[in-house]
Amino acid sequence: xxxxxxxxxxxxxxxxxxxxxxxxxxFNSSQNFARYSxxxxxxxxxxxxxxxxxxxxxxxxxVAKLDMVKISYARSTPQGGVxxxxxxxxxxxxxxxxxxxxx
Amino acid sequence: xxxxxxxxxxxxxxxxxxxxxxxEDEIRYGIAQGAHVIATDAGSTDSGAAYLxxxxxxxxxxxxxxxxxxxxxxxxxxxxxxxxxTSGQAGGDMNVDWTRDxxxxxxGELGIRPKIALLYSELSKETVKAKNAEGRIRPLAPMxxxxxxxxxxxxxxxxxxGPEPYIAALKAGADIILGGRTTDTAVLAxxxxxxxxxxxxxxxxxxxxxxxxxxxxxxTDGAGVLLRxxxxxxxxxxxxxxxxxxxxxxxxxxxxENSNPFxxxxxxxxxxVTNADYQQVDPRVVRxxxxxxxxKPYTMKLEGASSGQFQTIMLVGIQDPVVLHNIDAFHDRMLxxxxxxxxxxxxxxxxxxxxxxxxxxxNAVSGEKVAAETPPPREVGVLFVxxxxxxxxxxxxxxxxxxxxxxxxMPEHREMPSYGFAFTPADIxxxxxxxxxxxHVVECDEPMEFVRTVWIDLALEEEA
Numbered sequence: 001x002x003x004x005x006x007x008x009x010x011x012x013x014x015x016x017x018x019x020x021x022x023x024x025x026x027f028n029s030s031q032n033f034a035r036y037s038x039x040x041x042x043x044x045x046x047x048x049x050x051x052x053x054x055x056x057x058x059x060x061x062x063v064a065k066l067d068m069v070k071i072s073y074a075r076s077t078p079q080g081g082v083x084x085x086x087x088x089x090x091x092x093x094x095x096x097x098x099x100x101x102x103x
Numbered sequence: 104x105x106x107x108x109x110x111x112x113x114x115x116x117x118x119x120x121x122x123x124x125x126x127e128d129e130i131r132y133g134i135a136q137g138a139h140v141i142a143t144d145a146g147s148t149d150s151g152a153a154y155l156x157x158x159x160x161x162x163x164x165x166x167x168x169x170x171x172x173x174x175x176x177x178x179x180x181x182x183x184x185x186x187x188x189t190s191g192q193a194g195g196d197m198n199v200d201w202t203r204d205x206x207x208x209x210x211g212e213l214g215i216r217p218k219i220a221l222l223y224s225e226l227s228k229e230t231v232k233a234k235n236a237e238g239r240i241r242p243l244a245p246m247x248x249x250x251x252x253x254x255x256x257x258x259x260x261x262x263x264x265g266p267e268p269y270i271a272a273l274k275a276g277a278d279i280i281l282g283g284r285t286t287d288t289a290v291l292a293x294x295x296x297x298x299x300x301x302x303x304x305x306x307x308x309x310x311x312x313x314x315x316x317x318x319x320x321x322x323t324d325g326a327g328v329l330l331r332x333x334x335x336x337x338x339x340x341x342x343x344x345x346x347x348x349x350x351x352x353x354x355x356x357x358x359x360e361n362s363n364p365f366x367x368x369x370x371x372x373x374x375x376v377t378n379a380d381y382q383q384v385d386p387r388v389v390r391x392x393x394x395x396x397x398x399k400p401y402t403m404k405l406e407g408a409s410s411g412q413f414q415t416i417m418l419v420g421i422q423d424p425v426v427l428h429n430i431d432a433f434h435d436r437m438l439x440x441x442x443x444x445x446x447x448x449x450x451x452x453x454x455x456x457x458x459x460x461x462x463x464x465x466n467a468v469s470g471e472k473v474a475a476e477t478p479p480p481r482e483v484g485v486l487f488v489x490x491x492x493x494x495x496x497x498x499x500x501x502x503x504x505x506x507x508x509x510x511x512x513m514p515e516h517r518e519m520p521s522y523g524f525a526f527t528p529a530d531i532x533x534x535x536x537x538x539x540x541x542x543h544v545v546e547c548d549e550p551m552e553f554v555r556t557v558w559i560d561l562a563l564e565e566e567a
Contacts, residue, residue: 016362018148018539019245022356051507059247061364066355072362074245080538081153082490083459083470087151091468 005097006043007032013093018079021051021089022072023096033067041101042071048093051074109136111331112295113138115342118326119315121145121187122162125170126326129342130177135328136340140294141178144287146189147200149360152408152537155427156258158197168205172213175206175279179215186269188281188290192406194283195259196225202281203559206321216561217278222268223555224283224403226260230553231405231545239546246542253540257407260541265370265403269293275558284406286369287313295332303394308337310357310367311391318356319346321507334390338384347390350381370550372398402544403553410535412455414472415486416499417508417529419522425481425515430465431472437511441487441504448503454492456500461486485522494532501530502547 004011010026025042027033036042044055057074080087115133117125121143130141146161147155154161178185199221205472210217231254233241254260261284270293272280282290287332288309295305308330311318316325318339325343339348357376358364367374375395384390386543426433441458461467463484487508509529510519547553 012327014360015149016360017542018152019542020181020362022358022360022362030280049479054245059362063358063364066358068358070358070362070364078538080153080536082414082457082536083488085468085470095469095471 002101004098004099004101007036007101009097011093013089013091015075015079015089016072019075020072021075022070022091023093024068025069025096026066026068027060030067033062033064035067036101037062037069039101039103041099041103042069046099047071047073050099051092107410109299109334111333111338112298112300114291114294114312114330114332115141116291116312116315116327116330117141117143117342118170119313120147120162121170122160122167122313123170124166124326125173126342127173129278129327130173130323131325132344133342134177134181134183134331138183138329139180139298140184140186141174142186142291142294143174144285144290146187146192146194146198146284146384148406148539150192152539154198155193155195155261155406155539156408156410158193158195158201159191160198160201161192164205165204168209171205172209174214174284175209175215175217175384179213179217184273184278184294186282186290186293187266188271188282188285188287190283191280193259194224194261194285196223196520197259199223199281199283204277206281207216207559207561210561213411218273218276218562218567219559219561220275220277220280221343221352221557222264222280222282223480223557224264224285224553226262226433226553228254228257230259232262234545236390240543241546243544245311249541249543254371254407256409257540258409260405260406262403262545262553263370264554265289265550266293268554268556270297271551271554273453287403288367288369288374291330300332301334301336301394302396303370303374304332304335304337306367306372306396307379307394308332308339308390309374310374311339311353314356314359316341316343316346317359318353319348320352321346324461335389338388338390340388344387350383350389353389353391354379354381370403371401372396372542375392390418401547401550402546405541405543405545407541408537409439409540410537412490412492413494413497414533414535415494415501415536416480416491416531418525418532419485419502419508420482420525421485421522422482423520423522424479425513425520429485429513430462430479430483433513434460434486436513437507440507444503444507445500449499453496453500456496457490458500458504459488461488487492490536494534498530498532505529
């Protein structure tokens with residue numbers, strides 16, 4: 001059993017323009033990258049559950065040279081709305097840390 | 104650097120954002136390395152729509168003036184141009200003019216007479232609506248088709264410039280170019296593109312250096328980088344001689360604030376770095392090859408900002424264990440009580456209002472339920488945010504809520520509690536909610552279609 005936190009040495013999030021969030025997961029080994037970067041647990045359903053993202057607007061880009069995967073999703077509400085809690089989305093990665101990857 | 108006979112173009116990128124702190128020793132080093140141009144970005148949409156909606160800068164005047172003074176002194180002595188993109192944070196006309204006034208002030212103080220080009224890219228609502236009616240504005244996900252009402256809501260609309268207006272101004276002899284909203288990459292790529300450096304290399308170099316020293320190993324140990332751009336390759340070197348770039352630090356920057364790590368859509372094309380190769384050629388320097396530029400029909404990205412409803416806020420700190428031991432129930436009870444209070448005391452006049460309570464120290468950032476076994480925090484800060492159609496109404500709501508926000512008891516309380524306000528008066532008028540309203544591109548007949556170039560030649564003005 002492994003969580004995102006167990007197999008990544010760096011996980012970070014940031015807005016990519018006012019309408020998108022992008023999360024970078026840097027794995028702690030090539031083995032873990034190969035095993036987990038395309039895991040279903042990091043798929044659109046998880047982003048729908050955790051962030052209210054539209055699953056059709058979740059995009060995953062594995063970057064093998066860096067043993068990382070970038071996952072981008074459309075914000076459920078645009079930046080700076082009436083109930084904004086994280087304007088730059090720099091805290092959004094935290095919700096991913098405990099996601100269980102061995103389904 | 105280059106194997107062919109093309110002499111590399113040297114671009115000095117002093118900082119990731121004008122006003123963030125250009126360093127004189129770094130500028131000296133870059134000039135000594137033969138910089139042909141100083142190029143810097145001065146803004147971003149990153150910090151929200153207020154700066155475009157209001158036409159104001161995020162960085163204060165003092166810090167922008169300080170950086171510009173350092174750059175103008177060095178560029179004037181070395182006789183090389185300065186190009187600034189997205190002036191004044193948002194790149195609207197007001198943001199450009201704010202920066203222009205600082206440059207003129209500095210020129211007077213330094214006793215120099217630069218020829219200044221101002222590149223405005225703000226669009227009128229009529230222009231945007233007309234283009235939309237022609238079917239030449241396309242939405243980008245997750246947005247839908249643009250309608251006139253959305254255009255009318257915007258306070259300011261800008262189109263992100265490509266390198267062409269900068270190249271035109273450089274050709275016409277500009278010493279300083281202050282651009283409106285511009286893609287981060289275009290402002291760094293314009294000079295090498297003008298001089299015939301490789302398209303893929305120029306654009307990719309621009310992307311890598313857009314945040315200054317962020318593509319280096321010690322991102323806090325230095326402000327800028329130097330780019331040497333050839334036909335098929337470019338090199339990145341930190342301006343701080345104790346800092347270095349590595350293939351990892353450079354390639355990882357393609358990930359930054361970018362939803363796709365391989366493709367970057369720009370005016371007139373797409374940068375594709377899928378097959379880029381990053382090599383350490385010196386302990387401090389990385390060479391990049393394999394960047395590809397694929398030309399596309401010319402489009403410019405539109406950004407529009409509006410001001411909407413108004414907010415008034417209040418803040419209390421709570422250490423009371425009765426609250427902290429049942430904090431979610433406290434939140435729900437408080438929110439219910441406050442909404443009820445507004446309905447009873449203000450009624451229909453409150454209009455379409457919203458009250459939100461954020462429990463800092465508990466779940467303010469996510470707004471999600473906290474796991475059941477989580478122990479209570481030592482204290483929480485409760486931020487009250489009332490949103491309503493006018494500032495007056497938002498404040499009236501806050502004032503109506505104040506006694507409950509201050510004193511609301513839980514069933515376990517033996518007497519009326521008083522929570523810890525941080526300020527008097529308790530309510531703070533925060534102003535409007537600013538939002539970006541556009542995520543669209545406009546198809547252009549040619550790259551200069553939406554650009555207005557204004558010249559200020561201080562040498563001529565002095566003669567006149």
